[in-house]
Amino acid sequence: MYDFSTWGPTARYTVEVIGTVAFALSGILAGVRKRMDIFGISVLGFLAAFGGGTLRDVLLDRRPFFWVAEVEMLWLVIALCAVSLVLLRLGRLHVGDKAIQLADALGLGLFVASGVQSALVAQLPVVVAVMMGVVTGVFGGVMRDIACNEMPTAFADHRPYAVCGFMGGWMYIFGEWLDWAGWVVALASIATTTGLRLLALKFDWRLPDWRNG
Template sequence: MPDPSPDPRLLPVLLTVVEALATIAFALSGLLEAARKRLDAVGVCVVAGLAAFGGGTLRDVLLDRRPFFWVEHAAWLWALLALCIAAMAVLHARHFAPTERAMQWPDALGLGLFSAGGTQIALAQGMPAIVAVLMGVVTAVFGGVLRDIVCNQIPKAFSDHRPYAVCAFVGAWVLVAALALGMPETAAVLLAAAVATGLRALALWTDFRLPAWSSGHEPND
């Protein structure tokens, strides 16, 4: 009788696909930010690279994981350079607003994919659940944080009040719970990514915003 369990070789392939799709989505967000700031070609490539690779690199540093995921898949660097060159050739100021609106949805997909993939990588290294979840959030969020810091602005993940890191956090816990309940790893990763992406998409669609913390004093008091 054939073994009904999923092929364990599928998970590494899935994680590679997950990171590739998320990397493209986040690289595009970095390109748009760099273009708005009127950076030169080097600045565009650096900001796009930080957005695409920053969160995963920080995760790999914290987990002492080598080689870094973009070193292991060096072709992604060529893809990033090609994307930057193409964007600088065809993107103009009039394209920024519609492109930014359209990019919210791939960005939501990248958030879900990176949070699920980062959490699974940490779990595979034997990290406790809470540490793995935080590694998933770092993977999903900190590329955008580094992008915004380099562009001299408060990171949007901390300031626009739309749930972002919260969505990654919930999605990562969905992965932990699904694995604890015996769900196959591949299905659990896909479920977690879908939950995080769905929550972010729902927040964008409804324009739901988290309340701002207030100390009870106006800034000019």
């Protein structure tokens, strides 16, 4: 999924694991809230963690999927489902909102950057590349919500989420256009997305709606 080859592989891998865990947890907790059984909860974990990247790979016609090429990420989510279900049953899983929001913002930043990069490698126009970045970052959560029979939070929450990813996507394009080194581009994009998201949460920014429009 993420071949920013000039990063230190360890840094890349760490962010990758953090982002995947955060996204999967959001799915698992949504399934628990909806009183699903173990299958439903696991599907939601997988959808949230891998849905966006899988949709991107289908749209780009890329195979193998990143979770087939790096099958250890699949095992990670399987293990996470198992562990968190046991902890929930024991009443021992208390995940702080702050920790989740931070990890989720990191995941969003990474997934957007990886989506833009894949689309550029596939020679797509820049506007399409930014769309693919946003799809990669946001549509896992959209699928999670649709599978829960809820209106996707990303569409109606009015807290900037996809919009931050959009900015980070354009930052990636901008960095490429300036011919920065690959790892600088990726870092700048992730910093933009994640930073804006954290600022938005801290200062409670709101997007307008068109209710009386």
